[in-house]
Amino acid sequence: MKIIHAASELKPEGRRVCLAIGFFDGVHLGHQQIIRQTIADAQQHEALSLVVTFDQHPNTVVAPQRVPPLIYSLPQKLRVIGSLGCDALLLIHFDQAFSQQPGEVFIRSLARDLGQVQSLCVGSTFTFGYKRGGNVALLKTLGEELRFIVHGMSAVALDGRIVSSTRIREAIRAGDLDAASQMLGRAYSLAGQIIPGDQLGRKLGFPTANLEVAGLALPPNGVYAVHALVRGQTHRAVVNIGFRPTLKSPTPQIRVEAHMLDFQGELYGEEMEITFVKKLREEQTFPSLTALQEQIARDLTSARAQF
16 A cells, blocks of 8 residues: 555556545554455556545644544554555644635545545545534535435444444443443554653563553553564563552552563563453552562463463
8 A cells, every 4th residue: 555645645547546534543444344345446447546544643733632542553453454455544743724714625625636636435424624524425416416426324333332432432341341342343442652661660570571652542451462563573572551559659550561471582672462352460569669660570371371
């Protein structure tokens, strides 16, 4: 999948373009339906399939107090979209200037820069443009003028309820990772860049990789057996999610720390993606670092039994 940052970079060379537009957090079953319809349209009309998405949630700019925790990091989202088989992805930087662009101007500029748009696929409740002034009705009006077909796709339901990013976030926070996985259409995973920590794990004899997870939806605090994917290799690992209460920090911050079994080496700056196997225990406060060290050893034994 080719990633571009301006529609004019696509250069379809006379081929028509089929578009899917959305933020697509989680790329869940409903999102997949939209993207797959776009790919099917492109195959039918010998066109290019192009997914249009944004580098950050629109609320980051227009309503900072209402930014939801995200299901996927941006690199994770782009990987999953690419796996669906689209030709290209237009990643738009969502900033203040873009947020003030009327919806009609946005669509007309896409059509101008892409050449002939064959079809445009969105969710049926999709809104866009300044103050969410654009919707499927506006798209259909523009489609009649600019000669493209509009698909306003109905939501996908699972267990009698609509699949949505909000519902998936709720499942993740509740620890119902099986439900989240069903709605995602793949095993739920958490990804982030490995950043320097305070080296406590190394001092205890169990070095950990600290993941940057700011802004992401997280499962409940606790210790989990996981599979950790880094540098294209999958490793067995134990992950702790929590505030490390034993250390009694005056400013505790939630951390996601992974200790990979049977691995040695530096991983700073790499991305790690973890898939959860089983929760081993809740987060606990221990009377001493020695007691914590002994519990970590027991956690590793429990994790090996899970694998």
